[in-house]
Structures are given as structure tokens and as C-alpha cells.
Amino acid sequence: MRKSIILAMALLSGVALASEQHGLVVNTPPEGSVTREAGLQAWERIHAVVSHPRCANCHTDERNLPMWSGSEYADAQPHGMNVHAGESRIGSETLACQACHVTSKRPNTVPHAAPHAGMDWRLAPVEFVWFGVDGPAICAQIRDPERNGGRDGAGLVEHITHDAEEKGFITWGFNPGAGREPAPGGMQAHLEDMIRWVAADMPCPED
């Protein structure tokens, strides 16, 4: 919360602010210093990340099925083994995601093993659906506090730094290990793009 307040103050005050958080450098630009065009360019890079299979495979709709898709698969398909995450989105109704995807901050080193992260493995909340959704719709969802977990711009930035602290799913997406294709860019670049997009007042392509 404190970090959110500091970030919000920086965004409002027009003063650049830099800090180091969990291995990430948070450079907040002065208010009004990022153009809409630069914001849209940042959004395109954010979209390339969130639509990448490392991210989108677990941002699926109300059918509650994690997906297997991406360069490692010939065709997109639901997660094997008849896995169904249920309305709980963590599989607790039948087989918990954590049965195989354990919670561990250690690196993923074993090819073909169930990947793990420092957060309890799960599908994202159902309103955060990205798989099979076009870019403008994802953009509208991410900036809508009703559908993004109640986050304002500062909250979206803090979401990334918090993930770095926990070695959560964003961190894993950029460093999935064990032969998996990572999401494009990197954690620092993604953070900087999110800061730029937020500073440009979160523009979407169809605004």
C-alpha cells in the first residue's frame, strides 16, 4: 500500500522517482511526460507479453480449463490429464493444481516437469480472460478496476514488483526454464512498459 501511495504521489507531482524493488528498478516519469503514442507503443509490447502462451494459457474463460499452447505444441489444446481447475480456479474440486505444480521459488530446471513458481499455481480470476481474446478487449479489461482486481495504474505497477518479490507467475513467464519459450522482453522491460502506459493514462488502440 505504501508503495502505491508513493507511486501515485510521484505520478501526480510531476517529479521523476526512481527506486529499486526486488531486483527491479522502478523509474516513474513526471506526469504528462509520456505521450499517448508512446503509451500505445508500450501497450503493444505489454500485449505481446500477456497474449504469449506463458501468460495466456492460464488466463482462460469460465470453462476453467488451463491450456497447452505455444511453440512447444503443434496445436492449442486443453491441459492434458483431463485437468479441470473448477470454479475455484485452483482445482480444489477434483485435483489441485498444486498436486503437480508445487509452490517453490527455486529455478525450473527439469525439462517436461510440471513448472512451479513462488505463488500457489492457479488459473487467473475468470474476469481476467486473455486466451483467445483480442488485444483491444484485453487492454480494456486490464485498465478496468472492475475487472482487474481493483487496481488503479499504481496498483498495476505494484502488481509487477510484488510478483518479483514472490517470484510469482509474471516472473516465471519471463524465465520459465527447462526449455520453455519465455514471454517476450523481460521483467524490467515489462515493468517499464507498464509504467509508461500508466503514465500515458492507459491508452487502448480503439480509444
Next chain:
Amino acid sequence: MKIIVNGETHDVAVAPDMPLLWVLRDELKLTGTKYGCGIAQCGACTVHIDGVAVRSCQMPIGDLEGEVTTIEGLGQPETLHAVQEAWIKHQVAQCGYCQSGQIMAAASFLDTNPDPNDEDIDRAMSANLCRCGTYPRIREAVKTAASSLRGA
């Protein structure tokens, strides 16, 4: 480091990234839990951590939080768990290699879903492979165990 397995505390001197399965089999000599694939693709190594099914080949011992139950601790020959009784009644096991994992998965599943339908059972058990193809008997045994646990 200290771990609790089947109600007993053990002090094991191993690397923190050693999988729980290795600790159970090689350090504690609890060989009822089987090594199948080592990558969470088969389910043979399923144990409970605080009652929840987990593939022990995937759990680094340094990240273990909670008490472990293995097939040796689920029931005893004179006081079998309802799932074990059902397994005998339906003569589920063929070669038997996957069966401790199957039983642990079923016991955990029935703890959270005491009255499952066929679809639930298939969702819960499909990640436990059986090369002998005992799946129809597994499904029937899970139903029998569910009924038994409900007191029906």
C-alpha cells in the same frame, strides 16, 4: 532439517533441493511410494501434505511445509483406510506399481468431494497413470470408498 512423516518426526541431512520422494525412499526407507517418471506426469509418487495429494517427486524438501502422509501411514493392515478396503474388494491392483499413488490420490479427493460423480472421478484420477489399464476398477473402487466414507 526436520520433517514429519506419518506422525513421526525425522531429522534428515540432505540438500534442500532434494525431492521429497528421494527423502522418503532413500533416507527414510519408506518404499511404498513409487518412482515412476520424476516429472509429475504419472502420479506414482503421490503422497499427502496436510491431507492434500502432491507428487512427491516435485516437492523440494527445503520447500516442504506441512505433515507428510505416505501409503504406509494411510492405514494399517488391521485398520485399512476405506479406499484401501475398496481396492481389495474390487481387486483393483494388477501389477500394483501405480497403486499406492492411485490410493493416495483417491483418498485426498474423497476428503474434499465425498459424493463424486463419474466425471469428477475421471477429473481427479486421470493424472494417475496405470499401464495395466485398471481404470474401470479404479473408478468403481472410488465409488465404493465414497459410499463407505459417507457411512452409506
